[in-house]
Amino acid sequence: MLELRNVTKVFNPGTVNEKIALDNFSMTLEDGEFVTVIGGNGAGKSTMMNAIAGVWPVDAGQILIDGEDVTKLSEHKRAKYLGRVFQDPMMGTAATMGIEENLALAKRRGYGRTLRAGITKKEREDYRQRLAILGLGLEDRLTTKVGLLSGGQRQALTLLMATLQKPKLLLLDEHTAALDPKTAAKVLEITEYIVNKDHLTTLMITHNMKDAIVHGNRLIMLMDGRIILDIRGEEKKKLTVEDLLHKFGEASGEEFTSDKAILG
Amino acid sequence: MNVLNLLIAMPGVLTQGLIWGIAAIGIYITYRILDFADLTVDGSLCTGGAVCIMMLFSGYNVVISMLAATFAGMLTGLATGIFHTFMGIPPILSGILTQLALYSVNLEIMGKANQVINVDKYNLLVSLRYTKGVSIYKNSIFVMAVAIILLVVILYWFFGTELGCALRATGCNDGMARAQGINTNFSKVLGLMISNGLVGLSGALLSQYQGFADINMARGAIVIGLAAVIIGEAVFGRWFHNFGLKLIGIACGSVLYFIVLQTVTWMGVDPNWLKFFSAMIVAIFLAIPYWKDKYFTKPTIKEGGKNHA
Ligand SMILES: Nc1ncnc2c1ncn2[C@@H]1O[C@H](COP(=O)(O)OP(=O)(O)O)[C@@H](O)[C@H]1O
Numbered sequence A: 001m002l003e004l005r006n007v008t009k010v011f012n013p014g015t016v017n018e019k020i021a022l023d024n025f026s027m028t029l030e031d032g033e034f035v036t037v038i039g040g041n042g043a044g045k046s047t048m049m050n051a052i053a054g055v056w057p058v059d060a061g062q063i064l065i066d067g068e069d070v071t072k073l074s075e076h077k078r079a080k081y082l083g084r085v086f087q088d089p090m091m092g093t094a095a096t097m098g099i100e101e102n103l104a105l106a107k108r109r110g111y112g113r114t115l116r117a118g119i120t121k122k123e124r125e126d127y128r129q130r131l132a133i134l135g136l137g138l139e140d141r142l143t144t145k146v147g148l149l150s151g152g153q154r155q156a157l158t159l160l161m162a163t164l165q166k167p168k169l170l171l172l173d174e175h176t177a178a179l180d181p182k183t184a185a186k187v188l189e190i191t192e193y194i195v196n197k198d199h200l201t202t203l204m205i206t207h208n209m210k211d212a213i214v215h216g217n218r219l220i221m222l223m224d225g226r227i228i229l230d231i232r233g234e235e236k237k238k239l240t241v242e243d244l245l246h247k248f249g250e251a252s253g254e255e256f257t258s259d260k261a262i263l264g
Numbered sequence B: 001m002n003v004l005n006l007l008i009a010m011p012g013v014l015t016q017g018l019i020w021g022i023a024a025i026g027i028y029i030t031y032r033i034l035d036f037a038d039l040t041v042d043g044s045l046c047t048g049g050a051v052c053i054m055m056l057f058s059g060y061n062v063v064i065s066m067l068a069a070t071f072a073g074m075l076t077g078l079a080t081g082i083f084h085t086f087m088g089i090p091p092i093l094s095g096i097l098t099q100l101a102l103y104s105v106n107l108e109i110m111g112k113a114n115q116v117i118n119v120d121k122y123n124l125l126v127s128l129r130y131t132k133g134v135s136i137y138k139n140s141i142f143v144m145a146v147a148i149i150l151l152v153v154i155l156y157w158f159f160g161t162e163l164g165c166a167l168r169a170t171g172c173n174d175g176m177a178r179a180q181g182i183n184t185n186f187s188k189v190l191g192l193m194i195s196n197g198l199v200g201l202s203g204a205l206l207s208q209y210q211g212f213a214d215i216n217m218a219r220g221a222i223v224i225g226l227a228a229v230i231i232g233e234a235v236f237g238r239w240f241h242n243f244g245l246k247l248i249g250i251a252c253g254s255v256l257y258f259i260v261l262q263t264v265t266w267m268g269v270d271p272n273w274l275k276f277f278s279a280m281i282v283a284i285f286l287a288i289p290y291w292k293d294k295y296f297t298k299p300t301i302k303e304g305g306k307n308h309a
């Protein structure tokens, strides 16, 4: 499904601020896998996602989506395959445009944009139904500007937008980190629902170890631009926070007594 | 100070305001919708005027001449777009480069710094002479009002299409736009072309109206356009929420700007200082949202705050 082959990304090369954010990084994702990603601040989690999304070119290595080499494909062309939700609720939507207009933009992901109507009546009805499922009351506010929504509402909307055209891969970069616990739980619940309903292959970065354990069927931990833990199947199901802390200690050769140390 | 003198000047002022209103709508597209402060207009307005006049001299009719002027304006936008997207030059500098280059181009088009056209010898669409004492259909105020309404209808339609929505999304949040598969570079170039096309058209109308094209006619166009946008939003923004009405509001803003300018001149202010005052007024209006943010907003607590595990 997704394959990263020896991907390297260096920021500010040749300066004192040089940072190897992805270090010869390799990873393969199978169809339908829901992978949670953890790791300390600056471990390279977001860099990994941005490399997949093509935000900038990588310095070495290859990225394949469904066997197609997308390493040289620009960000907007890769968007055809990807659904993305960001940490900052401001980043995933166009604030000055209406809810339905944002959805209509997402509906056209992967298709050419022409002089056809930006949104049709039929679509509107579809959006209303999909929004109703979120249970946030957005279905009655189709023309409301997204800038007026709360962070949680915006993240739920961004999730819907990311999956309106079924993506080959869903990328979630700490998409609940900026929300209060109750809202975060709600957005996670919606995430779980959408991923299961559409059988989406998903990469979800989280700063919350419990969430990383509860959700998904595979867990990877990053450190210094490398994968230091990769747990799946039965082992993942039985995983506890203590296990994780212990394994982190083993993998990194350091001892930690609290997950705060890992998760910054 | 004779009020009658002011009133007599009004039909001309109104026409001028509406003509500049088209440029202002163009500037609104880059400045507000695309979030791109485009200084190309300080050259492309003249390009439009120059092309229109020279085409008329060559015997083309006024409609063809204005279309050519619009097209020439679009090419100037294309140049700025290429500077920015393909060559990675920041927006303001891209516009300045094109603007400077256009100085030579405009001189080349006109052959000299100033070309006068005789309204009696050519069949013009608008003219200072057509602002009073002609039939309503020939009256430049009427012609311009119809032109603006037509333009607003077309733009209203365009910004509702897939392409138009992509352009709006690009201006609002280009990262999001790319994540939704929008080629933001294309959007920017397209927006710059539409904007400068309108500015070129405005220049074509202005040169007909005043009876000449001049190498300096575009100087300060960006400030006049911004003034119109800002006045239009400040005065009509409260009622005009619909996109089409907003555009109409900007054209009205342009008319108000020229009425104020005329009134100030009539009151005896040295016309030499008008550009100075225009710049100051725009500066202050641009500062207002910044000041509001800085001094009058209560600090808000971010929703939930960061929630550590
Ligand atoms: N655009 C950038 N420019 C320079 N350095 C960056 C950039 N993005 C990330 N980095 C650096 O790369 C490292 C990995 O960052 P990131 O992938 O954002 O970490 P995280 O795992 O917290 O998401 C950090 O040291 C960060 O400072």
Ligand SMILES: [Mg+2]
Binding pocket: A045, A046, A047, A174
């Ligand atoms: Mg991150």
